[in-house]
Amino acid sequence: MILKKIWTVNERRISDIHRAGPVLEPGHWEDFDPFLLMMEDKFQKGAFDVHPHRGIETLTFIIDGTINHYDSATGGGGTLQKGDLQLMTAGRGVVHNESPVDGESVHLLQLWVNLPRKHKMTEPRYQNLQAKDMPVRQEDGALIRVYSGSSGDVVSNTLNYAPFTFVEMIVESGASVLQDLPGSYNGFIYVLEGSGTFGENKVEAKKGQAMWLSSADEAEMSSINVSSVDKLRVILFAGAPLREPVVARGPFVMNTEREIIQAYSDYRNGTFITPNSK
Numbered sequence: 262m263i264l265k266k267i268w269t270v271n272e273r274r275i276s277d278i279h280r281a282g283p284v285l286e287p288g289h290w291e292d293f294d295p296f297l298l299m300m301e302d303k304f305q306k307g308a309f310d311v312h313p314h315r316g317i318e319t320l321t322f323i324i325d326g327t328i329n330h331y332d333s334a335t336g337g338g339g340t341l342q343k344g345d346l347q348l349m350t351a352g353r354g355v356v357h358n359e360s361p362v363d364g365e366s367v368h369l370l371q372l373w374v375n376l377p378r379k380h381k382m383t384e385p386r387y388q389n390l391q392a393k394d395m396p397v398r399q400e401d402g403a404l405i406r407v408y409s410g411s412s413g414d415v416v417s418n419t420l421n422y423a424p425f426t427f428v429e430m431i432v433e434s435g436a437s438v439l440q441d442l443p444g445s446y447n448g449f450i451y452v453l454e455g456s457g458t459f460g461e462n463k464v465e466a467k468k469g470q471a472m473w474l475s476s477a478d479e480a481e482m483s484s485i486n487v488s489s490v491d492k493l494r495v496i497l498f499a500g501a502p503l504r505e506p507v508v509a510r511g512p513f514v515m516n517t518e519r520e521i522i523q524a525y526s527d528y529r530n531g532t533f534i535t536p537n538s539k
Contacts, residue, residue, distance in 0.1 A: 262485045264460040266473040270301060279308040284451055284471050290507035295423045295500045297373040305366050311358040314351035315524045316381045316514040318374040321347040326367030332357035332387055344392030346408050352383040354533040378505050378516050380422040402436025412440055425500030432489040439484045440497060444477040448499025455493040460485055
């Protein structure tokens, strides 16, 4: 696969306890399909309050620190640490919050994945995926942790409505590895540590930079080459475009303006969360 674009993620100050940078800027719905946005956040307790979502799946990947979470899909909460992933299917409605433990900062990525029209109003679902439990593919000088989808012969059993691949790749200095992908997938790579070259066109990238890879031949499998200059830690997301209309307002992402208005009405009227999701 050829990398079409490279950019640097610029962090900015949101408040005294919160800094953030957009890895995927919101608003580019057609370009990033099936992904909507991804933010890199560094924050302390109190930066976020309880808030709702509808019509999406959110992935919260912990780069560093410890976070407590609560969501209405399970009626409970839990703790996530470095390398853990929270995969929440908001569906018809979830109210949740994530907060670092007292006195600690957390560094994380949150990706919003669009739900197909037929699953927009599905019952909420929550998956707590710990790094130690994820299947791992090992090659000479490379370790690939498979959170969703597959890498070579290693397949994740993570559930998602819009099929996508999410892998973390740790590549030792001077080593190379191939990640296979369906030819129909769009995707991106974000460098968390180190530097290397990527794709058939050997794009050079380093920590804090992201790259976009466009779909190839829909009928065939494809692959992306990752070669390390300095020891690399990168994440790769790729998924099949939905090619459906997107209307987004705040925490809600639907297909029509009427559905957005209904989401806000349901939230205000207390009918947002179904009995089965409490």
